[in-house]
Amino acid sequence: MGAHDLDRDHKHLTDLAAAARAALVREIDASGAWAADPVWREVFLAVPRHLFVPYYYVGVVGGYERRWGESPDPRNRERWLRGVYADAPLATRLRDGELVSSSSQPSLMAMMLAELRVRDGDRVLEIGAGTGYNAALLAHRLGDDGLVTTVDLEPEITEAARQHLAAAGYHPVVVTGDGARGVPERAPFDRIIATCTLPSIPPAWLFQCRPGARILTPLATGLVALTVTDTGQAEGHFLHTPAYFVPLRGGGPEPEQAPLGGVPRRARDDELFRFLLALTRGSLDPQEAYALWEREGQPQRERYGLTVSGEREWAWLDDPEGPYAWPLR
Template structure:
């Protein structure tokens, strides 16, 4: 018996139904957008990582269309080092972020990180393309996204430039959606948004929903951890790949002491809080014989730390450079443990008009920590 391959319409309906059943899509307007915008238009070729292995697909491959509608991120561009520089976000996460944005008819939206253009197409379908401005640092990506958006019937404003600077020519905006990661909320974003406007952005490993108030912004983190490609001021401004740090980390010698680890190094709490406190620090694990080492490296000061567990909660710390990275993060992790290991959604963030970022637990008046700039 010969079974016909599913059509694009069939696959979009199946994906949209699954997103709705999972609670990622909660409104008729976003359901309509996902049903009508063809994802494959924006990803003629891509790579999918499955169990550590990369699988490449191109238009015309038997599984290309089916894989385009799986709930996975599609890697769409890499550089010479093999570092991913653009991707199409996992649809369930896209839907959650779009719902969190809480757009209304007539809203002007600034999207940071045009990427393939798929998310801008969803926004354009919902609001009208004349209400959408999208920015990407890579001119080639912008040109490709413009072509594919036009093929799909949408012509939002596309800008090639530094997304952290926003686009003041079309300000003020009612909503800002960052489909790239940022260490801190850039001040130009605050300046280009109306009072009461909403920002949805990936900060560290968290997804924050903030509301503009009194020149600053305040809001909470949503449940779960996410990591986007970080915003870059220029296309070639990429972090040092971890593989280049492996040999130095094994050979560097410095100061040594025994430490107590209040939170498992792979726990959600550690990953979330460490990413907020140390957004520019590269962190990775490697094996040295039969021992696993957790490595931290700050490129700005060349400070480093190497942690090797010696017991359930004890470890040996080797570190060097002007910053003691572990001493900086240990108090926050200890508070997290002693507070009952709260999830990311119990934390909130206040951003002042001057750019100061304050993390707080449960309420703005509760325990709080000023995050380094």
């Protein structure tokens, strides 16, 4: 392919990316994901996701197929680009056939960023650097003067995130380390957002937050939004939406799922019941969880909450001091 053809191909992909990004933004807009903070619309329109996902994997019979932006076949390059701007999660890193990193569904990212409720000047810590795309969205919104820090345990992930961010023109601080320990040298933070699921809230996060800080993290197939009230203290409710993320590496093993014998199939297949099971794992057996779920009218996620107080952390239904409370650590 000659230089002229390369230029023409590059322009075609750039134009296609802009059109696909605009279509994605319209789709997220229609979903209401950033209704709590519509400024994110302009951010998603500006930040080019395709620079953060040079390749990804799609499930096919017998495994995964790699799609990448440098494919010699122009049709495959187009397919790669359209996939990047679909409102879908993308598998970005595999190890021995297992997914170890992904780029989250854009509408879920938009909803989480809106629920983070950032204000100008906020210092934000992101747990789980992924491709760097979420950090770029935050840096675009808050400015690039050191307000955004993102951390990941895997050097290959942080190195790739740094490269993607630089290619897109963003420079948040990228740290290689254990997200459960936070990043004390960059504290204090006004906001912490995690893009990986955890069994409980790491105490280090609370001690790196200013009073009034907001923490948004996946937990037990949901998203919990906590307000830090004082040193080592935080409380808040779950959001309405389900959320499934790769577990935090280094965050400790997930407890084994207890057998569901005796629980009716309609409950086993119900997303809200599975959320209650995940939240109370180790505290309630599935039959007790089912009895509670029926007795309380199959409660929505927003009725559940989480309290952290010093060494204690517990989930609850309706009231932190009420009859339904389950220790998380």
